[in-house]
Amino acid sequence: MLGQLFGGPVRKLKRAFERAAKNAPEGPLLDFYHADLPDFDAPISQIDMAAIDLETDGLDAASHAVLEAGIADMDTCAIHASSARRIRFRPDAALNPGAVVVHRITDDAVAAAKPLEEALAGVLAACAGKVLVAHFAEIESAFLDAACKRVYGTGFVAPFICTMQLETRWFPRQFAQDGLRLSKLRGRYGLPPYRAHDGLTDAVACGELLLAQLTHVARKDPPLVEVIRR
Numbered sequence: 001m002l003g004q005l006f007g008g009p010v011r012k013l014k015r016a017f018e019r020a021a022k023n024a025p026e027g028p029l030l031d032f033y034h035a036d037l038p039d040f041d042a043p044i045s046q047i048d049m050a051a052i053d054l055e056t057d058g059l060d061a062a063s064h065a066v067l068e069a070g071i072a073d074m075d076t077c078a079i080h081a082s083s084a085r086r087i088r089f090r091p092d093a094a095l096n097p098g099a100v101v102v103h104r105i106t107d108d109a110v111a112a113a114k115p116l117e118e119a120l121a122g123v124l125a126a127c128a129g130k131v132l133v134a135h136f137a138e139i140e141s142a143f144l145d146a147a148c149k150r151v152y153g154t155g156f157v158a159p160f161i162c163t164m165q166l167e168t169r170w171f172p173r174q175f176a177q178d179g180l181r182l183s184k185l186r187g188r189y190g191l192p193p194y195r196a197h198d199g200l201t202d203a204v205a206c207g208e209l210l211l212a213q214l215t216h217v218a219r220k221d222p223p224l225v226e227v228i229r230r
Helices: 007-023 028-034 097-103 107-111 116-127 138-152 163-170 182-188 199-216
Strands: 049-056 066-074 085-090 131-134 160-162
Touching: 007 028, 028 116, 028 138, 049 116, 049 138, 049 199, 066 116, 066 138, 066 199, 085 107, 085 116, 085 199, 116 138, 131 138, 131 199, 138 160, 160 163, 163 182, 163 199, 182 199
Parallel strands: 049 131, 131 160
Antiparallel strands: 049 066, 066 085
16 A cells, blocks of 8 residues: 555654544534544545645744635645635734735734634634645644644644645755745746735645646656655
């Protein structure tokens, strides 16, 4: 089985997922874990996915807040626009002025946003049962883990496909200093430029990049175990 051949990361993910599920309290996080993991041996064309991007008030998940999540369901044929959603988080502390210049989420926007627990519940419901697609997935993984620990006392464990990691794994070459940026990689595949640092736009942009990468990889319709983040 391919899950055994490439099984190290998959076994580690399964063990972490099971531990987190056992420790999750009743509510949105436990519901997320009850949706269970996908079949890692299945072709990626049979996998339910959701592209996700987080806009944050900094890069340190331990001390900075999530401000926005953009999520869109997808498969290997399309991004499902009707599923696309933007979830705004209301931070406890004042916004970082330096970060506002980047993400353009203002005090007025976060004042109307949902408190952390409510916003996080919406994200968990949107992601349940899906493989998450992100560009440099360590950011999304770390911030969702930190948020779940704050609200539920238990971390967030989910299967991710990282489009940045796939690019270096599938198409190794010398990259320019900023060559792995989402916009740069999209340009390589002839995808149109989008405005960066918008949660929903970046989620869709990342999902489109994965579809483009899959058309160029040597093995068509690879099993999930070969695509998952390692």
